[in-house]
Structure formats: structure tokens, C-alpha cells
Amino acid sequence: MTLNDPQITEHLLDDLLDNCANEPIRIPGAIQPHGALLTLLETDWTVQQASANAWQMLGIARDVQPGDSLARWLGPSLADALRAAVQENADLDSLDPLPMAFGGQAFDGLLHRHDGLLFLELEPVATQASMHGLGPRLTRTLRRLQSAKSLDELYAISVAEIRALTGYDRVLIYRFQEQGHGQVIAESATAELDAYLGLFFPATDIPQQARELYRLNWLRIIPDATYVAAPLVPALRPDNGAPLDMSYAVLRSVSPIHCQYMHNMGVCSSMSISLLKDDRLWGLISCGNREPLQVPHTLRSACQTIGQVLSMQISLLEDQQIQRQRLAKHHMLDRLSRAMNEASDDVYHGLLEHSQALLTLVDASGVAVVIDGQVHLIGQCPSAEQVNALQQWLQTRARPVFETASLGAVFPEAQAYSHVASGLLAFSLPKPVANAVLWFRAEVKVSVEWSGNPQQSKRGVNDRLQPRGSFAAWEQQVDGTARTWNAGEVYAVSDLRRSALEADLSRQVLREKDAVRARDELVAVVSHDLRSPLTVIVMQCGMMQRVIAADIGPSSKRLNSAIDTLQRASARMTRLLEDLLDTSRIEAGRYSIDAEPLDISQLFEDAWSLLTPLALHKFIDLTFSAEPDLKIVADPERMFQVLSNLVGNAIKFTPKAGTVSVTAAAAAEGDDVVVSVVDSGDGIAADQLPHVFERYWRKREGNPSGTGLGLYISQGIVKAHGGELTATSQQGVGSEFRFTVPRVALMP
Structure with a gap:
């Protein structure tokens, strides 16, 4: 079905135009008719849906219907061969194209799984003559791409080679900008065509949902934009009554709006190859022809390979360019x-x-x-x-x-x-x-050349959404x-x-009376505790680079594992830096809090939710209790930091099946609340107890990974609230940490 098809009424056309940006392009309910589509259930190998042209194209008897077995549709021998190939190859991409034949006609069978179905797309193969010498030529092209010294050289090689391979009138590279619009940055075209190089195209030319499909599929082809679509039979999936999601189907019918757009552009056939960077759509290689053009699957695969290598080389050369710019500074x-x-x-x-x-x-x-x-x-x-x-x-x-x-x-x-x-x-x-x-x-007063007026893009009579009719260069003053x-x-x-942060931090430390000792200790902590995470980061980055260099496809499990390790190491580094920054603020007297009324029971509830799993892991009995309606004046985030640090330490240094109790009560005298954390651990040696709140104290066994800053920072936070943090301990019995914090004044 095309925009010129008499079956499309004016009212229907209005609806299509008005809903272009939200058109259900993933579920068009039809395919382009240069091939045929069958969807299969692998549980019983029955055909669920078929394109309306499948019977004639494949020479299938009309009494064969959806719901019948695959053997009835393809014949027993071909059905058995297909089933065996699918069951023996977990990666269906390795099967494409699967050679098949119907009534003496050769077909390329393209397979993929999606949404619980096996998709079988069949494209007639006209001749293999054009494939002669493709392998060596593709190898030479890839070598040229990998040896390119600049991005401009890389782009020029790509568009020239793809145009020579496919015969399209025009091949261009279109790069998306941050604002959403795109610019043509490379072009190879016949002399008769207008040049698009350097022109900008508005973001509305490619709606966001279409961009997402380009991101999911490396390649998209439309051999003849004047086609009449072949609908699916039945129209909806028999198993769930839903439209068929054709997001990954090569033959998926395209929007009539896009076909009209191509017509307005003077193009009858097109092919798009996605360019990705960091799994984001960086741009497109866009091919166009004034006459219908069917590019065989094998040749399309070669072009896709060029696009994938180009994507990798763009990332590599852009990163090298950034590195040169960085080194220059x-x-x-x-x-x-x-x-x-x-x-x-x-x-x-x-x-x-x-x-x-x-x-x-x-x-x-x-x-x-x-x-x-x-x-x-x-x-x-x-x-x-x-x-x-x-x-x-x-x-x-x-x-x-x-x-x-x-x-x-x-x-x-x-x-x-x-x-x-x-x-x-x-x-x-x-x-x-x-x-x-x-x-x-x-x-900077600049002029931007657009391919048509972007203010009028897709707008027509009565402000109705419609394909842009003009692509003539249009200059805009920005x-x-x-x-x-x-x-x-x-x-x-x-x-x-x-x-600046490092210099400022050093300056703060130097302002202290024990500046030399503090600086030396700070350097020791940084070198000791950050060396391992940074080493992991460097090693895993190297691993990711090797994986990317060896695999141009989707990310592998190794890459996912490396990234996970990288994230954990970075998270630890961040926590260490936060502790160091808190320390520097306390040392320089610049530690500030945002105090507000806080319900102590809510604070306890939050701490219980976070710390209970740690206690359960060691079978420790962790309890929280507070006097009713007890409220304090405190910074919620900082006070939670103190409480979680003290309780976390108590759990860490209490043997299995021990106890940790947290209580809060109004002070007998004054306007404070006393919070107490008592554990049944081994206790702290008498000679160590006076030093527990000093920076970098971590003498206790079983704490090799601590920074020694937790208690020091906790004391600084409590002091910033106007309170006091103290510790008592008896070896073999346990320890108690107590701190005071201002109580919300009671109403008279």
C-alpha cells in the first residue's frame, strides 16, 4: 500500500499524517513484497502467520493455512533441514543466509527469534554473478578503513566503497548532533544529483522511535518505495491476539510517510547502515537510488561489515583526537x-x-x-x-x-x-x-545551511503533519x-x-598544626587504599579494549564482567575520596550541617533496614529501641552516617551469635538525647581506647580494608551538632559508643 494507492482515503491519509511521530512502526502488520515472511512456533513447528504473498512467491497450495505444520508449508525434506539447522546452531546469525529453493527458484533464508517466535524471511536470489570477487574486495576495503589516519579519510573511503559495491546513485554519511538534527559529513554521488555535503537535516526527519530501530538493527533496506505492502495472514497473532512485533524483521513494511518522503527527495530505493558508538546511534550511512534497486543479502552483509568496522574506527580515531587535544594542554x-x-x-x-x-x-x-x-x-x-x-x-x-x-x-x-x-x-x-x-x-554570527526550511519541516496545509516536500538548501542565521x-x-x-581540589585539600591540611604528619598519613592512605582499585580499573579497561578489538558484535559476557568489576572498584574509590574530603573539611573547620527536626524512631528504622542483613549474616541479635516521640535537631544524612558507622563497626567486630543493641533516651539533665550502641564483642585494649577517634586508627584485627577515618569523621559530625561522642570498653565483654545530640525543644 502506498500513499498513491486508491485504497487510502483522504480521511485515512489525514490520520497517517497527523500521527507520524507516534505511528506504530514496529507493528505495521505487513511486509515489503520483495520477499515472503513466515513466523513459527518452535514447540510444535507450526506456522503462525504468513505474508499474503507467500503462497504465490513460494508456490504453496492455497489449502495450506496458518496453523498447519511447517512440513505442509515447505515440504517434509526442506522442513526437516530447516529444523535441524536451527536446533544445531544456537547463534542464528551464523546461518544467514540459509540457502533454500522453491519450484526451481533459489531463496536466501534469514532467521531470527523475537517475542517467542522464530521468524523466517525468504528473499529470491536473482544471480550470484555480482558476488564474484566480493571477498577479496571487502578485505581490501577493511584494510583501507583500518589504516585511515583521519576521520575525513575514513568517511571518504566508506562512502566510495559502498557506492561502488552496491551501485547506488548516492551514498552519504549523516551524523547526529546533540540537538537532535543531523549533518551530512561525507558524500559520494553521481554528477547529476544535487550535493548534500555539509547540509543539516532537522531532527523531525527521523523521529525518535525510528532512531531506536536504527540503533537495534545495523541495516535497513527499501528496494522500491512504490511497493504495495503484503499484509500478514492472519492480521493478529493467533497465540495472544496481539499485533506481530517486527522490530528485527528485514522485510518489515515502512511508514507510508517515509515512502512519500523518499519520493519527495527523488529517491525510489534506499539502504541505511547504522553507525554506533558506545551503543548509541552516532549516525547513518544512507544510500539512495533514483530507480528501484535490490541489493542481495550477501552484498548487504558486506556493507554492514563496513559499517561495523567504520563504527569502531570512528570511536578509535575520535578517542585518539581527544587524547591529542588533551596532551596539547x-x-x-x-x-x-x-x-x-x-x-x-x-x-x-x-x-x-x-x-x-x-x-x-x-x-x-x-x-x-x-x-x-x-x-x-x-x-x-x-x-x-x-x-x-x-x-x-x-x-x-x-x-x-x-x-x-x-x-x-x-x-x-x-x-x-x-x-x-x-x-x-x-x-x-x-x-x-x-x-x-x-x-x-x-x-558568533553564523549561517547554517539546511536541506529545506527546518521551521516548515513536515508541516503543511492546516498545520497538518506531512512529509517535507523541499530539500533545496535553505540558509538560516543563528x-x-x-x-x-x-x-x-x-x-x-x-x-x-x-x-584545584588537590591543591585546596593540601592547603587545608597544611593549615593544621600537625600539617606534616597529616600530609604524610594522607599520602600513605591514598597510595595504599587507592592503588588496588586503580590497578583493577586499568587492567579491566585493557581487557575491554581487547574484547572490543576482537569482537565487533554485541558486548560479550567478559565485557559485562569487566564493567561490573570496574564499577565496584570505582565505587570503593569514591567512598575513600568522600572520607578524605570529609576529613579535610573537619581539619580546616569548614564542616557544615543542615540541621532540622528529626524523628529518632525514623532514623532507627532506616538504619535497621540497612544493617539487618549484615547482622543476620553473622546471626547477630540486632535491636533498636527509643523513648516514644523522641525528636532531635540534626542533619538527617550526617546523623545517619554516624549511626550506620557505629552500628556497622559493632556488627563487624562482634563474633557470630552475639548481640548489638541501640538505644535512645532523653538525657537526665540538659536538652540532649543520648544514643548508645552496645556490642558483645571482644572489646578494645586499654592502651588503644584513647586513640579510637584519631585519624587513621584501625589497629583492631579483622579490619584490613578500613580507612581508619570512620570514627574520626563520626566524632567531627557529632561535634558539628554540638554533641559529644565517647567510647568505653572492656576486653572480653564488649564496647559501648555513646553520643549526644540536641533534642527538639518541648512545647510549654
Whole structure:
């Protein structure tokens, strides 16, 4: 069925056009008629549904119907051969194409499983003459792709080779941009066709649901867009009454809207090869022909292989390009890092002393350095008041590094100063520190060439959704946009932020009277506790690289395992860093809390939910009890951190079948609540008890993986609340940790 088919009424066409973006393209209920489709139940090997053209194309008697056995449809010998091939090959991709013949006509049999069914798609094979010499030629092409030294060379080889292999009039590479639209970045076409190279296509040309299907399927082909679709018989699945999900079917019928789009573009046949990076749709190799063109499966597979290798090479060359950009910033980053470390005042004053290097680092036209709320401006910048407002907004974004080339689009107040700050690249430090560095780029008046007017894309009479009719180049003036920050510049800012954090942390430690000892201990903890996780990360990254290099298909189990290990190691590293940062804040007297009324029973309930599994693992009797209606004034997150640390330690150092009890009661005197954690463990030696709240104390046996910061941080949190944390212990009997916290004042 086509848009010109008389069976489509004007009313039906209106409905199709109005619902294009939400059209059920996965369940069209029909196929393209250049092949035939059968769906099978492998439990009894019966045919569930068939395309309406299957009887004639395969020469099957009309008395054979869906629900009959596969043997009735294909004949006993062919059915047995198919069944044996499927049962002997767990990976159906290794069978494609499965040679089959009906009435003297050769067919390629394509198999896949989905949604509980086996799909058998059959495409007639016209001739094998065009396949002569394909193997050696494909090998040469892949070698050329792997030896390409630049992305442009890589793209040019791909489009030229695919066009030569297939005979399409035009082959282009279309890359998706962050905003959703795409740009043609490479093209090979006959001289008679208009050039699309460099043109942008609006995001509405490829709806999101269509992009998802491109991500799931490496290849999509439409040999003749003027086809009349072959519906499924019966229309719905007999087993569940639902439409057949054809997401992975090669023959799946396409949207009539897309066929009309192709017609408007002057194309009668098309093929798309997906380009993926990190399992995301990076772009497409799009092939078009003015006349119908049937590309055999074997040749399509060769093109798919080119697309897969191209995807890998794009990732490799882009990563190499980013690495070169990053290395180019290395010496300047070292210079700025030294300046922060050597600054006599705040570390950020060191950046101010090297203002030109700070601008050059990311090729910015202006930079603002915010130090304890005071704004220092260098070059072309918004006013100090505007920078302060922008910094406050950035603090709400919860992103260590923020970058945009169109600041006014995400922060409307910035439109007032777009002439100096349309581009923003910034980093800030975790609260409560207000320090930040913000780089600006001025607005660049540019013209963007679109393939047709994007404002009119798919809009027609009465604002009705319809295929775009014009693809003539259309120029648009773009305002409020700066040059895009490249990956190397973003990495440079991330590296500078890390250096700033390290320098600031070192400065805080040095301010302490025991600075030398604290620094040495900090270095010892970092080198000891982070060396193993970092080593694991490096090794697993190497493993992933080897797997990716050896397997161009979906991720293997080894890769999943490596990623899981990587995540666990990274999580441990994050916990260690959080402890170190908490320690530095306590040491520098900058630890802050957000206290609020808190129901102690709720706090106990949350702790019980988290810690009970640990206790059950050791058969420990863990109990929580509190006086009724007891409320405290505390920071919920920090107080939970103290309680979970104390109870977690008690469970860790209590032998199996022991007891741990947690109680809370109003203090006999004063306005405090006393929380007590008592265990029946081995206790703490008398000579060690005075040191339990010191940094890095972890003398107790059975705690080789601890950082020695838990009790120190817990004491700092309690003190920040105005309370006190103490410990008593008797070896062979157990230990008790008690802390006080302010009680919510009782109403008179």
C-alpha cells in the first residue's frame, strides 16, 4: 500500500499524517513484497502467520493455512533441514543466509527469534554473478578503513566503497548532533544529483522511535518505495491476539510517510547502515537510488561489515583526537597547577596571576574566577553581578563541569549578555565552597545551511503533519551561539578542577598544626587504599579494549564482567575520596550541617533496614529501641552516617551469635538525647581506647580494608551538632559508643 494507492482515503491519509511521530512502526502488520515472511512456533513447528504473498512467491497450495505444520508449508525434506539447522546452531546469525529453493527458484533464508517466535524471511536470489570477487574486495576495503589516519579519510573511503559495491546513485554519511538534527559529513554521488555535503537535516526527519530501530538493527533496506505492502495472514497473532512485533524483521513494511518522503527527495530505493558508538546511534550511512534497486543479502552483509568496522574506527580515531587535544594542554595545565600550589593566598589567586594562560587553556575570550563570593574578571565577561547570578544557577546543576555553546537557551538571563558570553565552560567545587572558574566565548554570527526550511519541516496545509516536500538548501542565521568547546578543552577544565581540589585539600591540611604528619598519613592512605582499585580499573579497561578489538558484535559476557568489576572498584574509590574530603573539611573547620527536626524512631528504622542483613549474616541479635516521640535537631544524612558507622563497626567486630543493641533516651539533665550502641564483642585494649577517634586508627584485627577515618569523621559530625561522642570498653565483654545530640525543644 502506498500513499498513491486508491485504497487510502483522504480521511485515512489525514490520520497517517497527523500521527507520524507516534505511528506504530514496529507493528505495521505487513511486509515489503520483495520477499515472503513466515513466523513459527518452535514447540510444535507450526506456522503462525504468513505474508499474503507467500503462497504465490513460494508456490504453496492455497489449502495450506496458518496453523498447519511447517512440513505442509515447505515440504517434509526442506522442513526437516530447516529444523535441524536451527536446533544445531544456537547463534542464528551464523546461518544467514540459509540457502533454500522453491519450484526451481533459489531463496536466501534469514532467521531470527523475537517475542517467542522464530521468524523466517525468504528473499529470491536473482544471480550470484555480482558476488564474484566480493571477498577479496571487502578485505581490501577493511584494510583501507583500518589504516585511515583521519576521520575525513575514513568517511571518504566508506562512502566510495559502498557506492561502488552496491551501485547506488548516492551514498552519504549523516551524523547526529546533540540537538537532535543531523549533518551530512561525507558524500559520494553521481554528477547529476544535487550535493548534500555539509547540509543539516532537522531532527523531525527521523523521529525518535525510528532512531531506536536504527540503533537495534545495523541495516535497513527499501528496494522500491512504490511497493504495495503484503499484509500478514492472519492480521493478529493467533497465540495472544496481539499485533506481530517486527522490530528485527528485514522485510518489515515502512511508514507510508517515509515512502512519500523518499519520493519527495527523488529517491525510489534506499539502504541505511547504522553507525554506533558506545551503543548509541552516532549516525547513518544512507544510500539512495533514483530507480528501484535490490541489493542481495550477501552484498548487504558486506556493507554492514563496513559499517561495523567504520563504527569502531570512528570511536578509535575520535578517542585518539581527544587524547591529542588533551596532551596539547599538558604543559599549560602543569603551569597553572604549580601556580595554585605556590600561591601565597588562596589557591585560586594563583590562577589570577596567570590570566593569559587561563584564557589560552580553552581558547576563551573571557574568564571569571570566583573566590569566596568575590568575582575577578579577565577579558570579555558579563558584569560581576551577572556572573554571581550565573554561578548560583550553576550550583543547582550538580555538575562538576558544565559546558554549552548556547548559554541563553538553557539560562534565559544570559540572553542579555550573549554578545560576550554565548558560550560557557565552567567548573565549581562542592558545597559549601563557593569557588568557581567560568570561561566565556562571545557570540558568533553564523549561517547554517539546511536541506529545506527546518521551521516548515513536515508541516503543511492546516498545520497538518506531512512529509517535507523541499530539500533545496535553505540558509538560516543563528544567534546566541558561540564556537563549540571541543573535547580536549572540556577535559582540560576537568583536569584543572582536579588539580584545584588537590591543591585546596593540601592547603587545608597544611593549615593544621600537625600539617606534616597529616600530609604524610594522607599520602600513605591514598597510595595504599587507592592503588588496588586503580590497578583493577586499568587492567579491566585493557581487557575491554581487547574484547572490543576482537569482537565487533554485541558486548560479550567478559565485557559485562569487566564493567561490573570496574564499577565496584570505582565505587570503593569514591567512598575513600568522600572520607578524605570529609576529613579535610573537619581539619580546616569548614564542616557544615543542615540541621532540622528529626524523628529518632525514623532514623532507627532506616538504619535497621540497612544493617539487618549484615547482622543476620553473622546471626547477630540486632535491636533498636527509643523513648516514644523522641525528636532531635540534626542533619538527617550526617546523623545517619554516624549511626550506620557505629552500628556497622559493632556488627563487624562482634563474633557470630552475639548481640548489638541501640538505644535512645532523653538525657537526665540538659536538652540532649543520648544514643548508645552496645556490642558483645571482644572489646578494645586499654592502651588503644584513647586513640579510637584519631585519624587513621584501625589497629583492631579483622579490619584490613578500613580507612581508619570512620570514627574520626563520626566524632567531627557529632561535634558539628554540638554533641559529644565517647567510647568505653572492656576486653572480653564488649564496647559501648555513646553520643549526644540536641533534642527538639518541648512545647510549654
